[in-house]
Amino acid sequence: MEEEKKKVVSELKKACINCGAELKYKPGTTNITCEYCGHEEIIVQDQDGFKELELKPYLDEMGSQSHSQEIMMLHCKNCGANQHIEENYKSLHCVYCTMPLIVEDAYKEDWILPGAVLPFQFDQKKSHQIFSKWVKGLWFAPNNLKKAALDPQNTKGLYLPYWTFDAQLHATYTGERGDYYYVSVPYTTTVNGKTVRRTRQERRTRWTPASGNINGFIDDTLIKASHQKKNAIPSKISNWNLDSLQPFNTSFLSGFVTEKYTIPLKDGHLSSTKEAEKIAISWARRDIGGDTQRVHDVDMSLSEQTFKHILLPVYISAYRYSGKKYNFFVNGQTGTISGSRPYSFWKIFFFVVFIIVLVTILIFISS
Known part of the structure; x- marks a missing residue:
């Protein structure tokens, strides 16, 4: 088992055969590339596909050592984020709050190996272009906002941890049609x-009274696996196409920060069970039919439960305007953006004055 762990950890970094520099993942491809000499290598995909793990042994703490890996972690004392940081980073800052991190504080920790990863589809430069376009489309924004200081060093590609759960759902229900x-x-x-x-x-x-049985397969119930005390990921950008998931390979992580899950598997499973209950009620309504339905009781059971630990991509950054810092987030697959922004007091003031004048004129004409 120790030999397996060492092998996995060594694969986190791969040197260029030409110049010895670290090869990093090239977003939008299945290649790792050298930023210095341009050499590229194809990421070899696992022919066995995704690794779905049986849920029960992990919940019973019997499978804690299988499919696990030891990684180096840094904990941000300011916002509480747990981040896997690569060894060659010299200047470290928290990907969420940009506070300095101390390399000497790094510690080793086990995690359940991801079963799949959704690779970044575009690079940091593209995320800045998305930001610039977003700024131009903001209402009531100060005229010179486009001059906001955007520090490229504060833009980080982050892989977020999620749990996904699969199960066969069986339920009986009573209700009314x-x-x-x-x-x-x-x-x-x-x-x-x-x-x-x-x-x-x-x-x-x-x-009229209704009752029946429902059965079906629940595929990839997505449950967030980390807490963010500050600068939480907005729900607006938290939509990914999971059909594009790739079997996990550490090469996809090279050049990016990876956040470790802080929501335990057990808690994630409880959340997924609540989602399954919602699905069961929805299926019961569909089974009852009619124009509307009442569901009084659902007796649900789940079987053949499996799970995956998966990683999903997002760019996180901050920009400064008039001495104040604002955060924004870009979905690393779809390019959807969400963030905080400043408002122009005078633009809002004159708009309100315009509305008041317009309403006054309309009242005067109508009278």
Whole structure:
């Protein structure tokens, strides 16, 4: 087992056969490349595909040593993030809050090896272009915001840890099926000073008891595996196409920061079970049919449960404007961006004045 660990760790870095420099992953490809001489090598893919791990042995702490690896970690005392940092970094800053990290504080820790990784699809330069386009499209932004100081050293590609869970779902349910029907309801109204009797159609629901069984496969329930005390990843960018996952290979991590999961597998499984319950209710509603449904009780069980530890890509950075720091995040696969931004007081002020004047004119004309 120790020999296996040493082999895995040594594969985290690969030297260029021409100049000896470290080969790093080239986003959007399946290659690692040398930034100095341009030499490229193909990342050899695992022909066995993804490694789905049986869930129960891990929850029972029987499988804690299998499919595990020892890595070097640094803990940010400011925001609490746990980051895997490469040995050749000389100037270290937290990828989330940019606070300095101390190399001497690095410690070794085991983690469950990722079963899959979603590689970055574009480089740091492209993430800056996305930022510039985003800035130009902001409403009520100061005119000179495009001159914001964006430090390339503060832009980091980060692999975020997630759990995915698969399971066969079996459930029985009881509820009610609702079918709409319409009735004519008389009412009175006044027309030209006279009382007039009319009818209108009102919708009613006819409820009938329903029960049944539902079965199906739940594939890749995605559960976040880390907490961010500060600068949490916005939900707006947290959408990835998992069909593009690649079998895990450490070469994809070269040149990027990797965050270690801080939400234990057990807690992740509890969250996935809650998601499975929501899925069971949705399937029960579909099975009941009709125009609307009531689900009173669902008795659910999960079997053949497996999981993966996967890594998903995001660029994190900060820019300065008028002496204040703002953060932004870019999805490393789709290019979706979200971030904090400054507002122009005068633009908002004159816009409000314009609205007030416009409303006043409209009121004056209508009167």
